[in-house]
Amino acid sequence: MRTGELIPLTPEQADREAKRRDRIDQMFGELHKANSPTLAAYGETLPPVADRGPIFAIGEIVEIKGGRFRIQRFNGNKLVLKSLPRL
Structure with a gap:
């Protein structure tokens, strides 16, 4: 064998x-x-x-009211965003 x-x-x-x-x-x-x-x-x-609303991922870039933001982390029910420069 x-x-x-x-x-x-x-x-x-x-x-x-x-x-x-x-x-x-x-x-x-x-x-x-x-x-x-x-x-x-x-x-x-x-x-x-x-x-249920939108589903976001950490690192994703979103546009809210004309501004660009990167999702840094989730804090409870809140999103922590970092603003990005406009293109």
């Missing part, structure tokens, strides 16, 4: 592996069912996508 080759599973090992994967799938299904009310409630609290 060379490096990188897999040792084939015996029929018993393959059966155990299939059962293990089925159990994992079942557990994920149960987890999703348990979280679905939370996810539904969370989705109801988010405003519609059209009402």
